[in-house]
Amino acid sequence: MKKELDQIDKELLNITQRNFPLIANPYEEIGSRLDISGEEVIERLKNLKETGYIRRLGGIFSSKKLGYVSTLVAAKVEEDKYYDVAEMINEYHGVTHNYRRNHKFNLWFTLIAPSEEELEKQFNEISDLTGIKTLRNLPATRFFKLGVNLNMKEDQSEKEVS
Amino acid sequence: MPVEIDEIDKIDKAIIREVQEDLSLEARPYRKIAEKIGITEDELLTRLNRLDEEGKLRRMGVILHHRESGYSFNGMGAWIIPEEKREEIGKLMATYDEISHVYERPTYPDWPYSLFSMIHGRSKEDVERVAKDISKKTGIEEYTILYSTEQLKKVSMKYFREEE
Numbered sequence: 001m002k003k004e005l006d007q008i009d010k011e012l013l014n015i016t017q018r019n020f021p022l023i024a025n026p027y028e029e030i031g032s033r034l035d036i037s038g039e040e041v042i043e044r045l046k047n048l049k050e051t052g053y054i055r056r057l058g059g060i061f062s063s064k065k066l067g068y069v070s071t072l073v074a075a076k077v078e079e080d081k082y083y084d085v086a087e088m089i090n091e092y093h094g095v096t097h098n099y100r101r102n103h104k105f106n107l108w109f110t111l112i113a114p115s116e117e118e119l120e121k122q123f124n125e126i127s128d129l130t131g132i133k134t135l136r137n138l139p140a141t142r143f144f145k146l147g148v149n150l151n152m153k154e155d156q157s158e159k160e161v162s
Numbered sequence: 163m164p165v166e167i168d169e170i171d172k173i174d175k176a177i178i179r180e181v182q183e184d185l186s187l188e189a190r191p192y193r194k195i196a197e198k199i200g201i202t203e204d205e206l207l208t209r210l211n212r213l214d215e216e217g218k219l220r221r222m223g224v225i226l227h228h229r230e231s232g233y234s235f236n237g238m239g240a241w242i243i244p245e246e247k248r249e250e251i252g253k254l255m256a257t258y259d260e261i262s263h264v265y266e267r268p269t270y271p272d273w274p275y276s277l278f279s280m281i282h283g284r285s286k287e288d289v290e291r292v293a294k295d296i297s298k299k300t301g302i303e304e305y306t307i308l309y310s311t312e313q314l315k316k317v318s319m320k321y322f323r324e325e326e
Contacts (some may be wrong), residue, residue: 013224020223022211024190024203042187045224055225056318059181059210065218066170066178066321074273090315091322099310101238104272108308112319136273144252144264144277 005053008034012044016057063112070112071139073126074105081129081131082107088129092122105136170218174202175322177209181222182320235280237289239296240275242304249279251300255279260292275306281307 005013011034021029027045028038049055063070077085085094089095089109098109112131113119170178180195196206213219241253250264255264255277263280279296283289286309293307 013226016224018223021213022207022222024192024207026191027189036286038189046187052227055227055275056184057224058183058185059222060225061178061182061321062220063319068321072267074286086314092322095315096317096319098315100306100312100314102311103306103308110237136270138209138267139319140265140267142252142266147257147262
């Protein structure tokens, strides 16, 4: 940890995670809930960004409601071409998360595209990359739980994906 | 049948393109964005509130770096579960506080796992304990836990970029 959070920082992070007001002067409004000035809210948020607590402050949109489609893809990648393949996959801007995992399917990524056709096209392009042995498309067919707020404990990831 | 999407016009798209970036830390953060798009601050806020009501904007606010704020470990549980039991077991998994996401996904001969559960904890042991508990409760013994051993990419999706 680079910095100890004080009580106001913690409350500020909770408010800015869940109840960020959609008004012209949001920082002033948040300040009034915490009994501090808008300037202090801004200073504290700057600090929390610099110290690495906050990854981003902005809008998080629902890919589904914007008409986008998403999927999770599992790949078996030859080890000697692994990073070349990963780099080529990462060039797709709809690839938002990509991880090596401890399995024969050793590379897992999420893919978001503006339409089914575009998703299929990109999936097929990727399956043709040299070094990919197998590519499996794993779009969610049912949702039982879609991400929860672990209250200051979790990155409530933008992972709405797939 | 395709999912119905309410009209998203050019101005909405321009707003989304701006608001999905970092909101500036100044007293009136939307004013500059409105100017750039060529609308008033009022119109921008009206539209943003509409996008919020329609659920297109899931939320405005901060995204934390989770390694720096607590729960540092997670594992993706993948379970082999017969079709007729998935509903019941999926719902059971959803009741765990340590589990943030539960999905059903298609299976393949080389990937027979149908349910996915993202399990969080402070250590690998925490994650395994949750999986064992589910296994014990459900009698499902065929499962695996996938851990990310290397992050190759992690970014926020940028929408409507292709139309810029």
